[in-house]
Amino acid sequence: MSRKLRLMIPGPTPLPPEVSAALARPMVGHRARDFAALTERLHGKLQQVMQTKNEVFILTSSGTGGLEAAIANTVNPGDKVLALVAGKFGERFRDLARTYGAEVVELQFPWGTPVDLDAVAEALRKHPDLKMVLATQNETSTGVVHDIRGLGYLTAQHAAVLAVDAVSGLGGIDLPADEWGVDILVTASQKALMTPPGLAMISLSAKAWALVDQCRAPRYYFSLPAAKKALAKWNTAYTPAVSLFFAQEAALDLILAEGLEQVFARHRLLGQAVREGVKALGLELLPAPEAAASPVVTAVKSPDGIPADDLRKLLFDRYGVLFAGGQAALKGRIFRIAHMGYVDKLDVLTALGALELALNDLGYKVPLGSGVAAAQRVFLGGVV
């Protein structure tokens, strides 16, 4: 038989069958009535999932394109921007701001730890002229969730706009954007939103639009004023990825049918089960404190003597299970198990069962079934 692939990386994530079916639908005219109606429906559903009343723009690009839209439409050379960096995606947002000439004030936090709000408050006090704060909701590279609610509270009292990279967390981790004061919210299709890569979504508050109105950076494809003009007719400025629009609607329908609260609870439960499972195997989590650990991706330190990438290679070659590796300084030291999107309890047991096998294959003896059992206990306990 052909090998079964178990995709457990933080994007692309597995597709529900309804989404796969939508992908195969025939092409339609992207300027025709029916497609405008789809765009309007998709917009309303995205507003629900993004928990915002602001307009949502869908860009045909990866999430990084959405982050670039956030910067290219707001930053003028010399603008002071606070970047909160505690992993690879925090670095990316910072690098984007630098690319557009921002004077970046950078706060670094150890990879695996959450942003320290006191340090942010101090930076905001010290720099009243900050135009923007760049934050990451779910730092995919470390499996840490940052306190967006706290950051929203701090920036609401400051002139700065809060821009949040929610690419890997949105739709899996609660983020009431308007309620928490998120001014620019960026996400993408291929993580918890259960759609193939190729769509980025961005919404902006009135406070953020004030920056757009005075921005002089060159941009065309990612121009938000062009996107806004097109959206007034339920259109996109440039040809959209039609198939992905179909697929994204099918995925949002599944999320809304399950209910946002239930979706978030499911991810919390799966995250807890994975963490209990790997701890039962004697492995150590990267995130510290564990309270900051992500509900959608779990970063685990590889045990002494077992290079993480050897473990990953064996898991993939022998069992068809794909975990993500570590990035930058964490390369070879951690592996990451994603549990975002179309993932359920039995997928977690599968991941842990495969991990137990692979560790034993590599000579690192763990009691068979012990990680699986720890996760099962979480599920039977039912307390999230």
Added chain:
Amino acid sequence: MSRKLRLMIPGPTPLPPEVSAALARPMVGHRARDFAALTERLHGKLQQVMQTKNEVFILTSSGTGGLEAAIANTVNPGDKVLALVAGKFGERFRDLARTYGAEVVELQFPWGTPVDLDAVAEALRKHPDLKMVLATQNETSTGVVHDIRGLGYLTAQHAAVLAVDAVSGLGGIDLPADEWGVDILVTASQKALMTPPGLAMISLSAKAWALVDQCRAPRYYFSLPAAKKALAKWNTAYTPAVSLFFAQEAALDLILAEGLEQVFARHRLLGQAVREGVKALGLELLPAPEAAASPVVTAVKSPDGIPADDLRKLLFDRYGVLFAGGQAALKGRIFRIAHMGYVDKLDVLTALGALELALNDLGYKVPLGSGVAAAQRVFLGGVV
């Protein structure tokens, strides 16, 4: 029964069943070995279809994103750029250059006519400091093909780099890029390449890379140096639209199996048949001379008293046939019948048969079957 849609617009174009099936394939890891192997295969197949030995970069964006990559990686503020404008897409390329601060020398040609090479030669003589010439292979808005071979000949003797928007023509109209001296070639997935929208492809000659090396424009998502670095490992700089990669390979396999020469001949034949068909109905083509008419999209003047958009609306509402309309000054005055990609002889008869019905419905009496017959004569004659 549900209504059958006949999509006859210049992108998105109808999908072959092999392409639809590829779209529905499960997700894979975009950093895993198998995907790198796919990227390598896709690269080789794109080089064949783009007729270049230069590296080809696949960007997850619409064709406009590819055009922006061409500009954002080459143009410094104040650089002198020659824009050849004879339609909406010529304008777009010009506008992109202006967005990045180019000093644009613009040559305008009436919409519906081809670029005049003498005027270009004169501009090149007059402006020895031109850095780049921006041209459109197939001007979708007017159904005119410009003489890229002639432009390549002229620019080869000049310091300027020739950048060609081949978004709507490549894969349908012969364009031996290296042989003709095209330095920057941009195309996209959703036209003659028979794949849904969402991928842009760009290749650059050594002469063009010299501009990239000294370019200071801000760019990140569309950075070609980043794309080049990633391609060395058969990777993309940012998460690619995985499903569209699958689909694009399936479509390229069909094109290469048919054979490029045969694909171009098929499009020439279909174009000729459509033109003979509409002329037999007494309608007038927009392109003049007809020798400049596009093999992949035919622009037709709507007859007196019949607003083109009324005709299009009736065709869509009553027969499920979607033609494109006119843009800018041509809005309401022309309709455009696309015959690019997954299109055969009987599709042309369908289009003409529907057009005859719709014209009669609107009170513009044409002899039934006469357009169809004219196209049939072209097919039976078999001379392209």
